[in-house]
Amino acid sequence: MPDFFKKPIMSSHLWVIYFISLILLGFIFYYQWILGIIMTVLLLASLYYSIRTEKNLISETEEYITTLSYRVKKVGQEALLEMPIGIVLYSEDYIIEWTNPYMSKFTNDETLVGKSLNELSSDLIPMVKEERDEIWIPLEGYEFQTLTKKDERLLYLFDRTKQTEIQNLYHNEQTVLGIIFLDNYEEITQAMDDTAKSQINSKVTSILNDWSQEYGIYLKRTSQERFLAVMNQQILNQLEKSKFEILDEVRELISDKNVPLTLSIGVGLGGVSLPSLGELAQSSLDLALGRGGDQVVIKEESGKVRFYGGKTNPMEKRTRVRARVISHALKELVQESDQVLIMGHKSPDMDSIGAAIGILKVAEVNGVNGHIILDRNDVDTGVQRLVEEIQKSEELWSNFIEPEKALDMVTKNTLLVVVDTHKPSLVAEEKLLSKTEHVVVIDHHRRAEEFIDHPTLVYMEPYASSTAELVTELLEYQPKNLKLNMLESTALLAGIIVDTKSFTLRTGTRTFDAASYLRSKGADTVLVQKFMKEDLDIYVERSHLIESTKIYRDGIAISIGDSTKTYGPVIIAQAADTLLTMSGIVASFVISKRKDGRIGISARSLGDVNVQVIMEKMNGGGHLTNAATQLDDTTVEDACDQLKDIIDEYFGGDSE
Numbered sequence: 205m206p207d208f209f210k211k212p213i214m215s216s217h218l219w220v221i222y223f224i225s226l227i228l229l230g231f232i233f234y235y236q237w238i239l240g241i242i243m244t245v246l247l248l249a250s251l252y253y254s255i256r257t258e259k260n261l262i263s264e265t266e267e268y269i270t271t272l273s274y275r276v277k278k279v280g281q282e283a284l285l286e287m288p289i290g291i292v293l294y295s296e297d298y299i300i301e302w303t304n305p306y307m308s309k310f311t312n313d314e315t316l317v318g319k320s321l322n323e324l325s326s327d328l329i330p331m332v333k334e335e336r337d338e339i340w341i342p343l344e345g346y347e348f349q350t351l352t353k354k355d356e357r358l359l360y361l362f363d364r365t366k367q368t369e370i371q372n373l374y375h376n377e378q379t380v381l382g383i384i385f386l387d388n389y390e391e392i393t394q395a396m397d398d399t400a401k402s403q404i405n406s407k408v409t410s411i412l413n414d415w416s417q418e419y420g421i422y423l424k425r426t427s428q429e430r431f432l433a434v435m436n437q438q439i440l441n442q443l444e445k446s447k448f449e450i451l452d453e454v455r456e457l458i459s460d461k462n463v464p465l466t467l468s469i470g471v472g473l474g475g476v477s478l479p480s481l482g483e484l485a486q487s488s489l490d491l492a493l494g495r496g497g498d499q500v501v502i503k504e505e506s507g508k509v510r511f512y513g514g515k516t517n518p519m520e521k522r523t524r525v526r527a528r529v530i531s532h533a534l535k536e537l538v539q540e541s542d543q544v545l546i547m548g549h550k551s552p553d554m555d556s557i558g559a560a561i562g563i564l565k566v567a568e569v570n571g572v573n574g575h576i577i578l579d580r581n582d583v584d585t586g587v588q589r590l591v592e593e594i595q596k597s598e599e600l601w602s603n604f605i606e607p608e609k610a611l612d613m614v615t616k617n618t619l620l621v622v623v624d625t626h627k628p629s630l631v632a633e634e635k636l637l638s639k640t641e642h643v644v645v646i647d648h649h650r651r652a653e654e655f656i657d658h659p660t661l662v663y664m665e666p667y668a669s670s671t672a673e674l675v676t677e678l679l680e681y682q683p684k685n686l687k688l689n690m691l692e693s694t695a696l697l698a699g700i701i702v703d704t705k706s707f708t709l710r711t712g713t714r715t716f717d718a719a720s721y722l723r724s725k726g727a728d729t730v731l732v733q734k735f736m737k738e739d740l741d742i743y744v745e746r747s748h749l750i751e752s753t754k755i756y757r758d759g760i761a762i763s764i765g766d767s768t769k770t771y772g773p774v775i776i777a778q779a780a781d782t783l784l785t786m787s788g789i790v791a792s793f794v795i796s797k798r799k800d801g802r803i804g805i806s807a808r809s810l811g812d813v814n815v816q817v818i819m820e821k822m823n824g825g826g827h828l829t830n831a832a833t834q835l836d837d838t839t840v841e842d843a844c845d846q847l848k849d850i851i852d853e854y855f856g857g858d859s860e
């Protein structure tokens with residue numbers, strides 16, 4: 205069929221115009237035939253011109269559309285094959301079926317077709333299975349943002365290397381502030397002459413200056429015992445890789461002269477203002493000093509905290525002046541309160557109960573009613589004898605109450621004294637902490653990241669042997685009419701003896717002073733030994749634990765309890781203590797299943813190994829020589845494997 209009949213010659217509106225023109229032309233012919241002929245010629249000429257123009261326009265349009273379609277198709281092909289975006293099609297079995305040429309830059313093989321997605325990244329298949337829309341993967345030194353279209357089994361890979369580099373550069377250049385403090389500087393220099401003091405200053409300053417120049421740190425001494433360090437995140441990363449060897453350098457230098465000077469460093473970092481960084485650094489330093497010094501504490505703006513060092517036993521630093529000031533402050537708080545509630549930690553030991561009895565005497569001597577919170581269903585066998593002895597004293601036992609009763613009694617004006625712990629999760633009744641605005645914390649453990657919020661008064665001394673020792677010193681500065689009877693002083697002495705393993709561990713001169721004071725008040729050492737006696741069944745059970753002991757590294761003993769049996773925390777602690785008395789053992793770890801279903805680990809050392817640092821890696825804590833943790837959702841075997849990995853990391857190498 206000719207094109208004339210296939211396509212319209214003119215548009216419909218032109219045909220309407222010509223149709224109307226023909227009607228008018230007929231009227232003109234009727235009245236003026238000459239004019240009609242002229243008009244007819246003009247009309248035909250106009251019709252010819254319109255048809256020709258319309259055909260040319262249609263032809264040009266068709267040619268343009270054809271050309272444009274070809275160009276669009278060509279651009280699409282070029283974009284698919286040449287644009288700097290990776291495109292990957294894969295099969296249901298996660299085998300690559302096709303890639304655009306751009307992907308060939310990132311493989312040593314000629315083609316990726318036929319290979320698994322794991323060839324690109326081991327994270328791709330899990331991403332697809334988990335229906336995640338986006339993932340970032342490294343590939344041949346590049347960083348790719350990968351988007352997935354699961355229905356089409358299609359991956360798009362966008363090169364984000366430059367963006368990542370800029371982000372890393374920004375992160376690495378962020379300002380980091382550190383405060384360096386010389387532990388015990390005043391104590392060790394107060395008896396020195398100017399020459400000796402100058403020598404120590406010169407040597408320590410020289411070491412710190414060399415250290416700062418090596419890492420590119422700006423260091424400024426702000427006082428005799430304090431330095432300000434300014435660095436960036438990249439420098440801090442290098443320091444963390446070296447595990448802050450500056451601590452060891454200073455300690456080794458000073459140890460030659462038998463002077464116990466060590467460093468504590470508080471570091472603040474994050475994308476916050478400089479004043480906020482300074483507050484973070486000071487807060488970190490306070491935490492480091494609260495944990496005994498000789499360590500680095502790094503605190504981020506999010507509140508996350510990291511610890512380094514702390515491998516030495518802290519030197520005794522507290523003074524009688526501080527004990528007197530704390531005692532007077534406690535006296536004022538007691539007198540301003542309507543009542544005093546005292547609580548220790550869950551599953552209380554003798555130190556916790558003895559310290560609580562001491563604080564009860566502080567309340568009584570200042571004319572304020574006091575009560576000790578004790579869950580009778582949460583008392584271990586070792587403490588049961590002390591509790592039974594207390595029950596014989598009707599006057600003393602009447603001051604012990606259950607946690608439920610304490611919740612009914614507490615008011616906004618109640619003074620709550622927490623002894624032998626500073627962790628909210630470990631107190632006998634955590635709800636009490638939010639029921640009153642006045643909380644006092646008295647503890648001898650190294651401060652952990654978890655801490656009671658906004659306490660009114662804090663007396664934490666990691667240098668002390670026990671909380672009972674701290675409370676005994678506070679009693680000495682209370683009103684002179686304070687009277688301790690034999691049972692009360694014996695309970696305090698029992699706390700000291702148990703925590704020092706009969707004055708063999710963490711024992712300082714102040715420990716013996718406190719014991720002497722209690723002995724003068726009638727403390728019965730024979731009764732203490734009665735409290736510390738154990739049942740034959742417990743002895744046998746402990747022996748079975750010791751029997752399963754294996755030596756992991758030189759001098760490190762690890763005992764694993766029967767996974768089908770449960771053990772109390774006292775038994776595993778005693779087993780760890782017993783292992784430490786064995787020849788050649790410098791640290792012991794006992795792992796067992798507890799009655800609550802969790803896995804407990806009790807750790808002990810003679811001081812060469814900081815078991816507190818190891819236990820903190822497992823969400824526990826304690827002291828350098830005495831620590832523990834409890835783990836959820838694991839087994840004794842898995843806990844043992846985790847412990848071995850952390851011990852390897854602590855010693856900086858693989859197991860031997």
